[in-house]
Amino acid sequence: MPELPEVEVVRAGLEHWVRGRTVDAVAVLHPRSVRRHAAGAEDFSMRLEKRTITGTRRRGKYLWLELDSGDALLAHLGMSGQLLVQPPDRDAERHQRVRIGLGPAEREVRFVDQRTFGHLMIDPLIDDARGTSTGVPSVIGHIAPDPLDPAFDDEAFSALLRRKRTEVKRALLDQSAISGVGNIYADEALWRARLHWARPTANLRRPQISGLLEHVRDVLREALAAGGTSFDSLYVNVNGESGYFERGLKAYGRHGSPCERCGTPIRREAFMNRSSYSCPRCQRAPRR
Numbered sequence: 253m254p255e256l257p258e259v260e261v262v263r264a265g266l267e268h269w270v271r272g273r274t275v276d277a278v279a280v281l282h283p284r285s286v287r288r289h290a291a292g293a294e295d296f297s298m299r300l301e302k303r304t305i306t307g308t309r310r311r312g313k314y315l316w317l318e319l320d321s322g323d324a325l326l327a328h329l330g331m332s333g334q335l336l337v338q339p340p341d342r343d344a345e346r347h348q349r350v351r352i353g354l355g356p357a358e359r360e361v362r363f364v365d366q367r368t369f370g371h372l373m374i375d376p377l378i379d380d381a382r383g384t385s386t387g388v389p390s391v392i393g394h395i396a397p398d399p400l401d402p403a404f405d406d407e408a409f410s411a412l413l414r415r416k417r418t419e420v421k422r423a424l425l426d427q428s429a430i431s432g433v434g435n436i437y438a439d440e441a442l443w444r445a446r447l448h449w450a451r452p453t454a455n456l457r458r459p460q461i462s463g464l465l466e467h468v469r470d471v472l473r474e475a476l477a478a479g480g481t482s483f484d485s486l487y488v489n490v491n492g493e494s495g496y497f498e499r500g501l502k503a504y505g506r507h508g509s510p511c512e513r514c515g516t517p518i519r520r521e522a523f524m525n526r527s528s529y530s531c532p533r534c535q536r537a538p539r540r
Contacts, residue, residue: 254329255313256398256432257475258487258495262335263315265490267308269337269359270317274304277353277360285349285363288391289373299374300325300352311388312395312431318377324389326375327363332486333370336362366486398432399469410461413453420456421449421528424468433468436481436504439529441468443503448535449521449528455538474500503529 254262278297280286289296303319310316316324327335336345340353340360350363350372363372375389397403409430413423423429424438433441442449444467447460456464475481480495488494498505502512507520511531520527 253313253331253434254333254480254487255434255437255475256310256400256472257437257478257497258480259310259313259315259329259432260476261480261489261495262329263308263310266315266317266335266337266361269357269490270305270354270361271307272304273354273357273359275300275302275352276355277301277351279351280349281351282349282365282368284368285365285370286372288371296372296374299323305354309387311392311401312398312427313434314389314392314395316375316389318387319374323374323376326373326389326391328370329487330365330367330370332366334362334364334486334488334492335490336364336488336492337490338362395427396429396431398472399430399465400432400472404430406462406465409465410458413456413461414458416453418453419449420447420451420453420464421523423453425524430468432472435526435528436501437468437471437475439504440471440502443530443535444471446534448530448537449523451538503531505529 278300280293280297283293286293286296303321305317306320307318314326314328316326318324337359345362345364347364347366348362349365352361354360375391377387378390378393412429416423421438421442424433441464445464447464475497478495478497479489480487481497482494503518506518506529508517511518511534514533516531516533518529519532520529
């Protein structure tokens, strides 16, 4: 599933094409892609058509287009979702689900999703207690800022981790505590921090948490600079191009390969119905 770097690359690519443009046509080609829009495909199209896009934003793994109506076109890419910007006369992609025409750019945004786990919806931007718009769609108001967001509070996160009775990787994947970090970048940050994924958060010292956060930020920034991580053709930017951070991975997906620090083979372990990768020497497992 795309994580913060991949979603941010898509958001930045959309920004160039959509800001200031007016939606002149909407075609929902597969209703499952707007299933989270409770009022249905017709209402989705009606609330989007003739609206002007005033900007693009992201929180964690979600991105959205801000509309002049005070609503947002919210997108989650799921496992295989793509938001492509194409000329209207270009042949349709095989798994095209939603088409959004933009004027006067003579371009359209196409939501392509092979597995249909992703979704689009229209949702209002919420206000805070003082009535000031936070600019965040209401449906994702519970999601925490990501570690690259100026609003992220390092001290509050550190205190939260030390109160929790959980494993450090589970905490990194908890989108209500820290958003945008998924399996790939959690493993990479933990490798850099020399922490095993099962290390209890309550036992972490404040300097260890601060160091881990810096490693998380470094990994995310490096992945952003590389255009994200593409293991297959399913993740691409708005131009259909793949990212290349896979070449820089130190732990994730490297089972049996030597650790770049000590030479010990990287180990894969079962974790939450997926895999976790670590160095058994550099990242000592906690005693059970």
